[in-house]
Amino acid sequence: DNGGLEITNITVPGKSIGRLYLYPTAGVDPKSGRRVFITPEGDRTLLMFEKGGWFYEDGIEYAGEFEPVDCGNTLPTWYGGWTNNFKYKGFDLSLFFQFSGGNKIYNGTKASVSDMRYWNNSKDVYKKYWTPERTHAEYPMPIYGDNYSNGSALPISDLVERGDYLRLKNVSLGYTFNTKNWSKAVGISALRLYVQAQNLFVITGYSGMDPETLTNVESATLSGGTDKNTLPQARTYTIGVNLTF
Template sequence: MTSDSQQKYLGDAIPKLFGGFTNSFSYKGIDLSFMIYYSIGGKLYDSDYAQSMYYRRGYSMHPDMLDSWTPENPNAEFPRLTNYYAYANYMSSYTSKFIFNNSFARLRNVTLGYTLPKNFTKKFQVNSLRLFVQGDNLVTIGSAARRGTDPEQSISGTTANRFPVTKSVSFGLQLNL
């Protein structure tokens, strides 16, 4: 059981600093642009991770559960697993163990393109022809990404079974007649 005397302030979800930077380069028909978003500070209660850290038959579990207490592993990071009471492990998830520093950086967008030379496109009565590949949300660095959850959350600072940001890669052709 817990009491009010055991409660303490552990921080809030608002980051100390956040922002992004972008740049673009081009050289001899090749262009590259990117946008990186970052957030420094703020706390995250990772309820998705907490829920994946208790034993329920028929549900997937996080690989970190391999570091649960056993007689052979008495210094484990997580408590002993039990199937006696289905929610016994879950009840222990309401702890500060699942509150993390939510600093992260994400490659929000990167685009690599090539514009064919004009002397080539003129033959086809085309002003310009550019081929490109674009990736969105390809890389995230931070503790949430290592746990498999998305660090971009609401102001509440919890993951709350939210669908993560989607990674995507697209190819394109830009044609100007």
């Protein structure tokens, strides 16, 4: 079940679970501003949405069918983490980093915010769509109703990105007071104040909101690595007190 979204993941015997199978594309044609789709025979075709089909660069219509191809593994091939603890007098600092990589992510959110059926396109589209003066563009020429060129109706390989990242998962800074000379009338034998932050920052080449993404479809186990309007992990801050009486 793909939850009503375009199918991006397929599990086949002998390969890792939920690999990305997408329609092969090759960016935007600088002359026409059309999305370039690659046929199973390896030929370049241009999507002419207003004409209802794909055409070779010489203008002849392509009569065949496109087939999705294996575009990579969605499961990390390497991952880990480490903790650093520092102490100086009454201060203590703890840092926990985690990292992961070797996997691919389908940036379906990028398709959502460049869909020519709606008016909610991102500023990035406005700045980088094809024009006769801006021929080396990231997004094709806008055509109202076109939901193929952006990867909505057909998931395209142009939206595949590396999922490598390094995240500061948790950082904690505290101060422990020396209570040895405190009056017994106070009744406190130990006191520590601390501040803590989670998901403070992430270093990644992924252009989406969070490389540690979870798919928002029902069968997430078989459809990982598909970022389709998925919310990032929350950044949280905590202030606390440890008291011992």
